[in-house]
Amino acid sequence: MTQPDMPTPPWERPPKRRRPPRAPLSRERIVDAAYAVLDREGYDGLSMRQVAAELHVAVSALYVHVRDKDELLQLMYNRLFDGYELPEPDPEQWREQLRNFARQGRQRLLSHRDMAKISMAHVPFTPELLPHVERMLAMFTAAGLPRKVVAIAGDLLSTYMDGFVLEESLWRDRYPENGGAAPEKMREEIQSYFSSLPPDRFPNLVELADVMVDESNDYRFELGVEIILRGIASYIGEPDPGNDQPEPG
Amino acid sequence: MTQPDMPTPPWERPPKRRRPPRAPLSRERIVDAAYAVLDREGYDGLSMRQVAAELHVAVSALYVHVRDKDELLQLMYNRLFDGYELPEPDPEQWREQLRNFARQGRQRLLSHRDMAKISMAHVPFTPELLPHVERMLAMFTAAGLPRKVVAIAGDLLSTYMDGFVLEESLWRDRYPENGGAAPEKMREEIQSYFSSLPPDRFPNLVELADVMVDESNDYRFELGVEIILRGIASYIGEPDPGNDQPEPG
DNA sequence: GTTGTTGGTGAACACTGTTCAGAAACTCAA
DNA sequence: TTGAGTTTCTGAACAGTGTTCACCAACAAC
Numbered sequence: 001m002t003q004p005d006m007p008t009p010p011w012e013r014p015p016k017r018r019r020p021p022r023a024p025l026s027r028e029r030i031v032d033a034a035y036a037v038l039d040r041e042g043y044d045g046l047s048m049r050q051v052a053a054e055l056h057v058a059v060s061a062l063y064v065h066v067r068d069k070d071e072l073l074q075l076m077y078n079r080l081f082d083g084y085e086l087p088e089p090d091p092e093q094w095r096e097q098l099r100n101f102a103r104q105g106r107q108r109l110l111s112h113r114d115m116a117k118i119s120m121a122h123v124p125f126t127p128e129l130l131p132h133v134e135r136m137l138a139m140f141t142a143a144g145l146p147r148k149v150v151a152i153a154g155d156l157l158s159t160y161m162d163g164f165v166l167e168e169s170l171w172r173d174r175y176p177e178n179g180g181a182a183p184e185k186m187r188e189e190i191q192s193y194f195s196s197l198p199p200d201r202f203p204n205l206v207e208l209a210d211v212m213v214d215e216s217n218d219y220r221f222e223l224g225v226e227i228i229l230r231g232i233a234s235y236i237g238e239p240d241p242g243n244d245q246p247e248p249g
Numbered sequence: 250m251t252q253p254d255m256p257t258p259p260w261e262r263p264p265k266r267r268r269p270p271r272a273p274l275s276r277e278r279i280v281d282a283a284y285a286v287l288d289r290e291g292y293d294g295l296s297m298r299q300v301a302a303e304l305h306v307a308v309s310a311l312y313v314h315v316r317d318k319d320e321l322l323q324l325m326y327n328r329l330f331d332g333y334e335l336p337e338p339d340p341e342q343w344r345e346q347l348r349n350f351a352r353q354g355r356q357r358l359l360s361h362r363d364m365a366k367i368s369m370a371h372v373p374f375t376p377e378l379l380p381h382v383e384r385m386l387a388m389f390t391a392a393g394l395p396r397k398v399v400a401i402a403g404d405l406l407s408t409y410m411d412g413f414v415l416e417e418s419l420w421r422d423r424y425p426e427n428g429g430a431a432p433e434k435m436r437e438e439i440q441s442y443f444s445s446l447p448p449d450r451f452p453n454l455v456e457l458a459d460v461m462v463d464e465s466n467d468y469r470f471e472l473g474v475e476i477i478l479r480g481i482a483s484y485i486g487e488p489d490p491g492n493d494q495p496e497p498g
Numbered sequence: 499g500t501t502g503t504t505g506g507t508g509a510a511c512a513c514t515g516t517t518c519a520g521a522a523a524c525t526c527a528a
Numbered sequence: 529t530t531g532a533g534t535t536t537c538t539g540a541a542c543a544g545t546g547t548t549c550a551c552c553a554a555c556a557a558c
Contacts, residue, residue, distance in 0.1 A: 130446070130454065134453055134454050141453055149476070150453075151461045159413060163412045170370070171372065224401055227398070227483075229480070230484075232480075234483065235476070
């Protein structure tokens with residue numbers, strides 16, 4: 001019988017490479033590697049070959065565990081929600097709770113490069129994500145909103161989150177020379193560009209140049225969320241809005 | 250000397266194909282062809298080679314007029330705004346005006362397949378598009394909103410438009426078998442899926458299944474716009490919201 | 499008529515996602 | 529211990545992608 005834990009004596013030929021030194025592949029490890037590539041190369045550099053190289057493995061090995069590149073992206077998207085716990089709905093604090101939800105969501109989208117691109121390309125209705133959708137609906141229901149508003153409010157907030165972060169990253173991509181480290185110079189340039197426009201044709205752009213770029217992304221995000229929350233809150237206690245005249249007044 | 254407008258006599262050999270029969274290439278024609286390919290093949294099928302084939306031209310010919318595929322996409326994006334006239338701002342009717350703006354924007358995004366994908370990937374701050382941004386700002390300023398709200402309200406509304414239409418097209422892509430002609434069957438399937446979920450774990454999803462998919466996209470879009478407009482309107486007459494406490498109450 | 503410039507060609511390069519025959523490595527029965 | 533069967537990985541290939549480059553044909557100007 002073989003003695004598994006004994007060192008191989010030097011005169012014996014190496015044991016024919018049983019037990020390959022690397023851990024076997026798995027969906028988890030593939031997603032890990034894909035995230036590593038994404039952070040390093042960005043969305044456009046995220047190729048199956050790069051992922052395989054990250055794992056020191058042939059490309060075709062990936063296809064044993066993953067049907068498609070699309071499925072891999074789906075798995076990456078799902079992981080975005082891992083450990084993303086929404087609190088128990090509290091009717092007294094639904095606004096603060098949703099503010100936190102949005103903040104948390106943006107932070108997650110920012111935690112991996114180009115993550116917003118992946119998020120925007122997927123609808124959060126896979127079985128794994130339904131619990132989150134359910135929690136979201138519960139929070140809006142607890143707030144006392146009409147059914148039809150509940151049904152679309154979550155979508156509205158999520159769309160805004162994704163779109164906002166996507167736009168953040170688009171701006172970053174337009175200024176690739178700074179390694180993400182000098183956004184101030186970028187802002188200066190944009191602001192001076194807006195300020196230099198002919199004031200007769202672009203009075204508002206010139207006048208608002210400072211506000212449009214001076215404020216931090218954090219502030220602009222929070223204000224956008226606040227606008228949406230105010231709009232949602234205005235429906236509390238109202239009946240379901242009708243199809244014909246969304247604004248009766 | 251040659252007589253340019255005379256018909257060629259039959260005994261004379263054809264004039265060596267001077268003046269090639271096809272019109273010369275131009276950016277306009279390339280964008281036209283790209284739109285044709287986009288409508289036929291979708292965003293993933295929109296390749297430089299397909300565009301060249303559409304024009305019966307070698308691929309490399311495109312690169313004389315267009316630096317990049319990226320530049321081509323930018324040109325397509327710009328054309329989305331051609332003839333997109335925003336009305337003179339009217340402080341009395343700013344809500345109706347913005348509703349129309351959003352409706353029109355969505356219709357434009359829907360008028361070409363996968364257009365939302367292209368739109369989402371571009372920021373509307375090229376020189377050609379600045380007049381639209383200016384008009385937008387003018388409308389919000391006329392409504393009497395604080396500066397900081399004006400500065401981000403347009404972004405908010407545009408992001409929602411793009412995101413909404415993008416999600417519409419994502420759902421369509423998940424059901425490619427219907428040629429876009431049978432959305433009712435799709436809705437039925439989704440609704441029956443939601444209804445079949447375990448009600449103890451997904452009470453809201455089960456209860457709201459009808460509202461979430463029964464309502465037309467048109468209605469859901471309008472309601473979303475209305476929520477945003479209500480949120481924006483709530484800031485009329487208020488001072489600029491501060492950085493620390495977006496919700497003072 | 500001879501130039502130079504422009505707009506077009508076809509071939510090539512370095513990639514991409516995906517598939518497939520075959521070769522390892524593992525599991526389990528005899 | 530042997531042998532069969534299954535799973536996992538390999539290397540090569542295919543068709544397609546964006547982009548570039550030497551070459552060529554048509555046009556304008558001197």
